[in-house]
Amino acid sequence: MKTINVYAAIIGGGAAGLMCACVAKKNNKDKRIVVIERDNRVGKKILVSGNSRCNLTNINTTIDNYHTDSYDGVNFLLENYPPQKIIDYFESIGLVCKSDSDGRVYPLSRQSTAVLSVLRNELKRRGVEEICDTNVVSVTKSGNSYKIKCDDKLIIAEKVVIATGGKNNYAQKVVTNTYCVAESLGHKVTALTPSLCAVKVDSKLIKSLKGIRAQGKVSAVIDGKKVKSECGEIQFSTDSLSGICVFNLSGLINKSKNAKIIVQLLPDYSFEEIKDMLYRRVKLTGSDNVQELFTGLFHKNIGIALLKDSKIDTSLSANKLSNSQINTLAKTINEWIFNAIKSNDFSGAQVTSGGIKTREVDPRTFESRINKNVYLCGEVLDVDGDCGGFNLQFAFSSGMCVGEQL
Ligand SMILES: Cc1cc2nc3c(=O)[nH]c(=O)nc-3n(C[C@H](O)[C@H](O)[C@H](O)COP(=O)(O)OP(=O)(O)OC[C@H]3O[C@@H](n4cnc5c(N)ncnc54)[C@H](O)[C@@H]3O)c2cc1C
Known part of the structure; x- marks a missing residue:
């Protein structure tokens, strides 16, 4: 040799x-x-x-x-x-x-x-x-x-x-x-x-959001505790969330078996402000389809996914929403929860x-x-x-x- x-x-x-x-x-x-x-x-x-x-x-x-x-x-x-x-x-x-x-x-x-x-x-x-x-x-x-x-x-x-x-x-x-x-x-x-990778999430709805980008805030919740938050562009794909803000949470998430990502699509608004906004939009939308509530606010598919995650029938008229449904929808917009799947894929x-x-x-x-x-x-x-x-x-x-x- x-x-x-x-x-x-x-x-x-x-x-x-x-x-x-x-x-x-x-x-x-x-x-x-x-x-x-x-x-x-x-x-x-x-x-x-x-x-x-x-x-x-x-x-x-x-x-x-x-x-x-x-x-x-x-x-x-x-x-x-x-x-x-x-x-x-x-x-x-x-x-x-x-x-x-x-x-x-x-x-x-x-x-x-x-x-x-x-x-x-x-x-x-x-x-x-x-x-x-x-x-x-x-x-x-x-x-x-x-x-x-x-x-x-x-x-x-x-x-x-x-x-x-x-x-x-x-x-x-x-x-x-x-x-x-x-x-x-x-x-x-x-x-x-x-670390610095996309985070896979356990969600049946995510597929319908493939390719969508939205501005917002993401937080890592580990064992029930919010440990880190980041703002920026959130990218949705077939089975995962990504974007720099998500990347920055991925190391922490991949270390834990019990991690969630909370997505806030309106981080500058409080829960009460989101609820008020929804009431105003319900009034504006009237008997039109509930999906129209989000026209001018979010991507159409995000609106549909938010409704589905809030267990609201997407064929309903906006003015048929109950107070409790508006409350649930505001909660989802304020804190949209995705269960993260721990990854060992480098x-x-x-x-x-x-x-x-x-x-x-x-x-x-x-x-x-x-x-x-x-x-x-x-x-x-x-x-x-x-x-x-x-x-x-x-x-x-x-x-x-x-x-x-x-
Ligand atoms: C897609 C991508 C984008 C990135 N973008 C950025 C960015 O924009 N900004 C930023 O700050 N960071 C970025 N990073 C991270 C950054 O590139 C790395 O942290 C950094 O390059 C690490 O440098 P290093 O020299 O320590 O390791 P490496 O760059 O991994 O170099 C180690 C080298 O050692 C060689 N090697 C390993 N084992 C042996 C062996 N047994 N014998 C001989 N050779 C061996 C490897 O082949 C390799 O060439 C990015 C990483 C990736 C993957």
Whole structure:
């Protein structure tokens, strides 16, 4: 088997690994640094990110945008490697960035290829080698260095960076074990759940809403408690709810066996205001079909689904509605409840919630507390962020921090 000796081996050519390699080589000009990637090319997830526009960070990032087993490392990164530092770095290697009104930062060209290209150009300029089509099976300590066992070669390195990403391997639509490398060095993985994905719901009515988008508020109710709410565009599909606001609840929902999503189609109105509105609309609609109550307010199919969920005959005349039926309908509009189905399907998830315990790394250097000269960065760790550039911010900032340690 071929043996390669290097100073530092970065396992995983994603956002974290590529950033780490760029920064590490800057400080180690004469040392051999390699990025080992099992796919046929590096950075595939960067290319699909942000609908191929790559929302690379968010200038409004706060600790509240993250979910992790320990907040020390994320806090340290936000203080020392904030979004502006990531933007400045990208600008320094040729990427012009532009933020939108929500603070989401994209390349000016709105092309994810631009982000990957500037990183790869920098790697090339500095002389980092990409070793693709190379799957790392395990890493073992051998004296003062590490033996990195790949399918077809052995790489011996003084320093090892594990940047193997999460369980979701969206770009390839294949779910793979990206934790085995860290596990081979004694690290432990927390429970893994798909996050930033559509939420399947147990509803016979949802099919009739396929393709409809509505503005509103969604809340996750776990074991009877409202735990998180988000506003935005709610998208209905054959069996699920999606849209960024739903994505941001999905991690919590997929962790629970007893979760509901409450949809509020008129979040700015109180229950009493919705009831008053319904009485006014009943008066206006008169003897016309009850479905006309929603004309000018909601999509027609949403109106029908609301009536059905409120157990109201859809062929009734509006003025035949009883007070109790109006009350029920107002309740449904105010809080439309969908029972969520817990999902273990990572194929459609943007990120993995859970990962290698962050307590197993030093929060200021991301060096393993189990093995000296081994570092972990990016999504392989138990850190996931909301939708909006926060996950790439974590991947780039942790990669940059580790790169500076090498
Ligand atoms: C569709 C989609 C859209 C997204 N959009 C955004 C967005 O706009 N903004 C945002 O902030 N986040 C977004 N994300 C999330 C973000 O892309 C990830 O959190 C981030 O890319 C993680 O980077 P990483 O380097 O840690 O992991 P990855 O990008 O997953 O990289 C890990 C790499 O390691 C390689 N690897 C794994 N195991 C091995 C092994 N044993 N041997 C060799 N190589 C190995 C993998 O092939 C992979 O290339 C999106 C994700 C998806 C799927």
